[in-house]
Amino acid sequence: MMITMFVHHCSHSQIGIEQGKCGNDYITVGDTETELPHPRYTACGNKTPTWQFYSTGNRATVKLLITSQLENVAVIADVSVYVLNKTNPKCWDAFIRVETGRFVFSFPPNGVTLNGPTQCDYTVLGSNSNIGRMTFVFDSINIPNKGECYDDHIELFDESYEVLIPKYCGNTLPSKNVTAEGNAFHIWVKFTNIPRNSSVKGYIYHEIIKQDETASTTTRTNAFETTSTAQRRTTTETTAGISGTPRTILEPLITMLLIITTWND
Numbered sequence: 001m002m003i004t005m006f007v008h009h010c011s012h013s014q015i016g017i018e019q020g021k022c023g024n025d026y027i028t029v030g031d032t033e034t035e036l037p038h039p040r041y042t043a044c045g046n047k048t049p050t051w052q053f054y055s056t057g058n059r060a061t062v063k064l065l066i067t068s069q070l071e072n073v074a075v076i077a078d079v080s081v082y083v084l085n086k087t088n089p090k091c092w093d094a095f096i097r098v099e100t101g102r103f104v105f106s107f108p109p110n111g112v113t114l115n116g117p118t119q120c121d122y123t124v125l126g127s128n129s130n131i132g133r134m135t136f137v138f139d140s141i142n143i144p145n146k147g148e149c150y151d152d153h154i155e156l157f158d159e160s161y162e163v164l165i166p167k168y169c170g171n172t173l174p175s176k177n178v179t180a181e182g183n184a185f186h187i188w189v190k191f192t193n194i195p196r197n198s199s200v201k202g203y204i205y206h207e208i209i210k211q212d213e214t215a216s217t218t219t220r221t222n223a224f225e226t227t228s229t230a231q232r233r234t235t236t237e238t239t240a241g242i243s244g245t246p247r248t249i250l251e252p253l254i255t256m257l258l259i260i261t262t263w264n265d
Contacts, residue, residue: 031057151193
């Protein structure tokens with residue numbers, strides 16, 4: 001089982017003034033209480049967050065912390081449960097965990113022969129404990145270029161379903177890798193005209209970011225190796241943490257902790 005949560009309304013007149021700094025007023029979600037407030041899955045202010053949380057297992061923990069103007073708080077979220085052991089014989093698993101390694105994406109999946117029109121949707125997830133970017137690298141593509149890619153194509157979206165690559169076909173690799181902030185890729189593949197002879201291959205990795213607990217910096221590391229030369233790129237940049245400067249709370253305070261579980265994995 002897997003639990004997902006999408007916050008589609010969040011409002012409070014006194015919070016979220018500066019992006020990335022929620023201070024002591026926020027809603028946050030993670031796999032366990034110990035990782036809250038989560039460095040990615042935290043929302044405040046009046047704007048709908050772009051992220052959607054996917055639990056690693058059959059448990060998710062939600063925390064709401066408000067320290068002022070309780071009457072002005074409103075949060076609406078959708079929570080869904082997915083069964084992960086159901087597979088489509090043509091598509092295989094709809095949800096794929098990359099974690100911190102490199103995942104090889106191949107469509108059709110290895111060992112599968114497409115004898116008719118096929119459409120498959122995938123959600124590729126990184127590690128919830130990692131706040132790095134997701135990257136898709138094309139290795140090869142052979143999709144019939146007919147009708148402006150309407151019937152045969154691959155599409156890539158970020159975790160909030162913003163288009164990264166619109167309907168794409170042909171046999172020319174995209175000019176650059178596809179990178180998105182967030183923890184997920186959505187991949188849609190549709191083969192109609194010559195499915196038996198169509199294919200697309202590539203790999204996906206989740207950039208590793210390590211938080212330096214002694215300074216307000218993070219280290220980005222692209223942890224992957226090419227077939228020719230092992231590469232490791234590391235850059236350091238200043239980031240703003242979720243928690244602001246500690247302060248004495250004199251206003252009204254509300255804290256709510258909600259633990260969501262399913263019956264089994």
